[in-house]
Amino acid sequence: MNTLLILLPLILTLLFSLATVPILVWMERRVAALIQDRLGPNRCNINGIRLGGLIQSVADMMKLVFKEEFLPSHIKNRFYHLVAPSIAFASAFLTFMVIPYADNMVISGKTYVMQALPVDLGVLWFLAFAGLGVYGIILGGWASHNKYAMIGSMRATAQVIGYEVAMGLSLVSILITYGTISLNEMVTYQTQNFFYLPAWGIVLQPVATLIFIITAFAETNRAPFDAAEGESEIVAGYHTEYGAMKFGLYFVAEYIAMAASGALIVTMFLGGYQIPYLNTADLVNNFELILWIIIIFAIVSSTMFIRWVKKHNILIMDGLNETKVYTTLIISFTLFAVILMSYYALGFGGSNEVGVMILQVATFSIKLFLLHFIFVWVRWTLPRFRYDQTQKLGWNILLPISLLNIFITALVVVGVNYGN
């Protein structure tokens, strides 16, 4: 139990970064399809089970893994060429290490930190590795020795210069507000109430939130700031000369970076793992009541989901009867969860701390996936910024606003502290 609880944040990090990539790819393709009045991938199946098209992203990944590794002969710096995608991937992956998934857990006098890397300099770690991720792109583009890749990496460089300053400055105002750089303490701060609203970063610092979200889009190289890729102008940008799993690493890195930025936005601006109006102590004390609410919610939502599946699963594939399998699975899973939760809700279970931890991780992942949906939604709505427009936005608009925001925040914080 002890070892499991220490290893748990590491396992969660792996789950949230690597295991969500196929889900994110699936989400991207399905949401894009539905936004554009299409259906999206719905054919790929294992014995008739399609999981709503999720099998397609697994199949795509398998294809990338087993494809022939191809190294163009004109590339002089083979080492750089090979190491560049790894830099992009590793730094995106390492960004995730400081995100708190749940509050510090105290079981029989011992404190367990729900962070893969229990350090207090969370924000700095994020800035360091998120900034390093761009170097993978720049190095890859340069080492490819190809004009399109070169232009792509130059655009990435121009973009970094554009947004990084505004991002750092918007973080400064957040740090002044919270008075800490530890991400877990930030989440604890956000459990307070601010005039009947939860004191989330988005309520206290709406301007900084907006700036940070905009720069986070630029950070992850996603639309509307994907000029480095620019497939309509410069073939594929920095990864023109990459194929098979080397491309796959870039591809996965983009999604992990998106997941990491999303996790940081959730942690700093959307209350992290906290449920609004309920702090950890309240949760532990009223655990039974909360479980009953969840049980009712689970039953209602799974009934609605089964009805939705029956209505929409019209394309019949060979193999198993998909609708029947899903209905059985959902019903049995809901029953299992309800029985398990009622066992705890009736007060037979022992410590509520672990239950609260699971609840907080679930809250965190729900918020995270809502934010991923926003990432995808923005990508399929807004057109791409030209890279000089990105710079203009960064230097002319976001930088003055964030400086002004720091100034006002500092005045208010000093004033409030002086008044107290």
Add this chain to the structure above:
Amino acid sequence: MAIKVVERHGNTFEEKMYISAIFSGMKTTLKHFTKNLSDSSNIQTVCYPESMPTDITSRYRGVHRLTHRREDNSIACVACFMCATACPAECIEIVAVDRQDGVDEKMPAIFNIDLLECVFCGYCVEACPCDAIRMDSGIFSVIGDKREDFVYDKEKLLSIKGISDEEYSLAK
């Protein structure tokens, strides 16, 4: 001459902020998303092999067919080589013979169209003076195991039915 001054848009403060335009765009895409998620029957996508397209008209350029004469149901083609001359892909092979039954002077002994070479441009149909070759079969998918399966000969082309109202050749 009166000069019409067109006012340039995008110069007001609200428009320069882009925020309202971004949010209205986001609203539009979200509306599409929720509508399609709650009721996927709105989506026009045809699940192709299971359900076939229903909007193929007689003007669709599908696989060719050779028409028959209205009087005696014999082949309408007079082997004039107009279609083979007009063909940019040179996929039509014709061998002409004298026609013995007195209906006309010439007829094709061999009339082969290689569908692997055909670009489905429809020039053969336009060139034909006898309305003997048409592309109104509505067939858009040709399947075969060998290259030879895609060379349609005279009998095959004569046997294909059209989807237009006019079945016979309209030539006088």
